[in-house]
Amino acid sequence: MAPRLEDENPDRLYMVTGGRSSVADDGLDLVTIIVSECDPTPGMQSEHVRILRLCTSPMAIVEIASELRLPVSVVRILLCDLLDMGRITARSPRPAPAESRLPDPELLRQVLVGLEQL
Amino acid sequence: MAGSTTTGLKIVIVGGFGVGKTTMVKSVSEIRPLSTEETLTLAGEQVDDARGVERKSTTTVAFDFGRISLNPEMVLYLFGAPGQERFWFLWDRLFTGTLGAVVLVDTRRLADSWYAIDRLEHHRTPFVVAHNRFGDPTHSLDQVRDALDLSSDVPLVECDARRRESSKAVLITLVNHLYALSSAR
Numbered sequence: 001m002a003p004r005l006e007d008e009n010p011d012r013l014y015m016v017t018g019g020r021s022s023v024a025d026d027g028l029d030l031v032t033i034i035v036s037e038c039d040p041t042p043g044m045q046s047e048h049v050r051i052l053r054l055c056t057s058p059m060a061i062v063e064i065a066s067e068l069r070l071p072v073s074v075v076r077i078l079l080c081d082l083l084d085m086g087r088i089t090a091r092s093p094r095p096a097p098a099e100s101r102l103p104d105p106e107l108l109r110q111v112l113v114g115l116e117q118l
Numbered sequence: 119m120a121g122s123t124t125t126g127l128k129i130v131i132v133g134g135f136g137v138g139k140t141t142m143v144k145s146v147s148e149i150r151p152l153s154t155e156e157t158l159t160l161a162g163e164q165v166d167d168a169r170g171v172e173r174k175s176t177t178t179v180a181f182d183f184g185r186i187s188l189n190p191e192m193v194l195y196l197f198g199a200p201g202q203e204r205f206w207f208l209w210d211r212l213f214t215g216t217l218g219a220v221v222l223v224d225t226r227r228l229a230d231s232w233y234a235i236d237r238l239e240h241h242r243t244p245f246v247v248a249h250n251r252f253g254d255p256t257h258s259l260d261q262v263r264d265a266l267d268l269s270s271d272v273p274l275v276e277c278d279a280r281r282r283e284s285s286k287a288v289l290i291t292l293v294n295h296l297y298a299l300s301s302a303r
Binding site: 033 | 121122123124125126127128146152153154155156157178183185186187188189192193194195197211212214215217244282286289290293294296297299300301303
């Protein structure tokens with residue numbers, strides 16, 4: 001059984017991120033979809049390898065965090081590294097138009113259709 | 119998840135402790151609800167006198183989420199968010215970019231929802247209120263609306279969060295509300 005997140009050793013989390021505790025505004029949301037753009041290479045950090053394997057099928061950041069049993073903030077740092085190296089791409093949610101927080105009606109119509117088919 | 123997913127969307131279900139948020143996520147999610155954590159570093163909470171340096175303390179909060187594949191390209195994530203005031207820091211992250219929110223209320227603890235409703239109005243996040251009945255026939259929706267001091271333009275519905283059809287109807291009520299607001303713009 002995998003270790004529970006609350007039992008995680010903070011020192012290990014420190015090592016995983018190279019000591020960083022946050023990144024500047026990275027534009028990554030919990031539901032940003034991540035896709036691998038390459039295979040893992042020898043010598044790559046093990047968390048990076050796991051992310052590349054998970055994201056051969058597109059996966060949201062929150063699901064990656066849950067799979068890796070790492071806090072979302074730690075996963076975002078790892079993803080920023082991979083983005084910088086061009087090893088993944090990110091598909092961000094469509095931003096709501098300025099002034100209002102409402103998505104456009106066409107998007108909402110598609111959501112309704114999907115929900116009604118549940 | 120399908121290989122062609124391009125869009126991740128989210129709806130936040132917020133409410134007090136024990137009101138049924140995870141139950142609602144579970145009843146409509148296509149996966150068993152997963153859990154993850156967000157951490158917050160609180161700088162300068164304590165001062166270590168021996169060394170004269172500030173320590174940082176970290177607060178961690180767990181939250182549940184579920185998933186609904188709407189079509190091959192779009193996936194909707196449902197987040198169960200604790201509504202209590204001490205979790206305010208989680209809210210900004212969760213609410214940025216959310217389609218809207220469901221406030222789940224329980225007549226035994228209506229006061230637990232006041233803070234959540236305040237924050238949603240402050241964030242200008244559109245929301246609906248769902249009264250999770252737990253078989254409680256004693257309060258009418260009008261009574262609930264009065265007790266919450268809820269504006270007449272916010273939809274309020276009854277639900278049974280354990281039932282898939284009922285939870286689905288709540289989500290449809292929210293998206294219809296969003297659609298009406300968005301179309302009227």
